[in-house]
Amino acid sequence: MTVEIRDERFRDVVGDDADVERLATGFEFTEGAMWDPRGKFLIFSDMPGNIMRKWSSDNGIETYRQPSNMANGNFWDREGRLITCEHATSRLVRQEHDGSMTTLASHYGEKELNSPNDVIVRSDGTIFFSDPIFGRVEYYGNPREQQLDFQGVYRLEPDGAGPHLLVSDFDQPNGLTLSQDASQLYINDTPNAHIRVFDVAADGSLSGGDVWADVTGDGEGNTDGLTFDSAGNLFTTGPAGIHVFAPDATSLGVLHVPEGAANFTWGDDDLQTLYITASTSLYRTRVKVPGRTLI
Numbered sequence: 637m638t639v640e641i642r643d644e645r646f647r648d649v650v651g652d653d654a655d656v657e658r659l660a661t662g663f664e665f666t667e668g669a670m671w672d673p674r675g676k677f678l679i680f681s682d683m684p685g686n687i688m689r690k691w692s693s694d695n696g697i698e699t700y701r702q703p704s705n706m707a708n709g710n711f712w713d714r715e716g717r718l719i720t721c722e723h724a725t726s727r728l729v730r731q732e733h734d735g736s737m738t739t740l741a742s743h744y745g746e747k748e749l750n751s752p753n754d755v756i757v758r759s760d761g762t763i764f765f766s767d768p769i770f771g772r773v774e775y776y777g778n779p780r781e782q783q784l785d786f787q788g789v790y791r792l793e794p795d796g797a798g799p800h801l802l803v804s805d806f807d808q809p810n811g812l813t814l815s816q817d818a819s820q821l822y823i824n825d826t827p828n829a830h831i832r833v834f835d836v837a838a839d840g841s842l843s844g845g846d847v848w849a850d851v852t853g854d855g856e857g858n859t860d861g862l863t864f865d866s867a868g869n870l871f872t873t874g875p876a877g878i879h880v881f882a883p884d885a886t887s888l889g890v891l892h893v894p895e896g897a898a899n900f901t902w903g904d905d906d907l908q909t910l911y912i913t914a915s916t917s918l919y920r921t922r923v924k925v926p927g928r929t930l931i
Contacts, residue, residue, distance in 0.1 A: 638892045639653055639654050642887050646880060650889070654921045660917065662916065662917075663918075664682055666680055666898065666915065666918060667680065667681045667683055667707075668721075669710075669913045670718070671930070675692075678903055683708055683723060684775050688707050704720075708721045711755045713730065713763075714759065716733075717731060719763065721752035723751045723753075723778065727739050727740075728740045741798065750784055752766070753767065753809070758814060764812060767809065768826070787808055800840075807825055807828055809825060810824040811824040822834075826860060830849065830850045831872060851872060853875035853890055855877070856875070858874065860873040860899060863900075868883040869883065871910075873897040879891075891910075891921065893912055893919060894914070895914040898914065901927070908924070
């Protein structure tokens with residue numbers, strides 16, 4: 637079986653089964669999947685390979701950016717510019733429409749950020765990003781000593797001011813996503829295999845931070861990327877593949893992936909194709925509920 641059904645609602649969100657198709661393989665460690673609805677192609681990172689790639693049904697795999705400074709998470713801003721987390725440089729950068737690169741954040745105070753990992757943009761242009769240490773270890777980044785003594789989550793103002801430290805009590809903050817109305821921010825803490833939820837004020841400050849759900853199961857994979865579909869179901873990577881939670885935090889089930897999944901995004905015109913970056917390969921499968929529009 638390619639799915640593990642824990643609650644009958646899973647059938648309405650994903651289905652009774654899932655055809656997980658491998659689109660390409662031979663990569664080192666894939667991450668940061670983002671669908672471009674304008675060009676109808678997928679962008680994703682291959683961190684250890686120091687390259688960003690794109691995939692389309694017409695052309696297959698092509699180079700998008702090389703070198704990539706060991707890019708990880710990606711997200712479109714509201715002007716259609718790609719924001720990228722760089723492991724090797726500890727920077728958050730933005731690719732402008734002319735292809736040039738702008739550094740959005742590299743330090744907190746006098747010290748380098750650890751290694752920005754995942755990023756999301758609110759509708760008003762406010763940017764939230766996580767900053768674990770994964771990009772300072774061998775293979776996944778550039779080995780070097782950590783300058784900060786914590787792993788935090790930050791905010792950048794629409795005018796670029798910041799970064800402002802929002803929370804610093806994570807072991808390793810990883811994937812993050814906003815609720816549909818942007819009133820709550822959900823963040824994965826990878827070593828603890830759980831999802832925390834924060835209330836988001838209009839000024840972008842956070843409160844709360846309780847554990848919203850534990851991500852449990854057997855198999856390869858960790859709590860990493862996460863996001864909501866259009867019905868408010870939360871999808872996150874975890875053991876054995878993609879875990880699906882109802883809006884009330886009930887674990888609905890798991891969509892099994894052949895390799896440890898690190899991230900995913902919805903794509904195609906109907907946003908019902910789930911593109912999955914999983915270790916050495918890129919996969920896709922169809923779901924019943926469309927994802928959210930990100931650009």
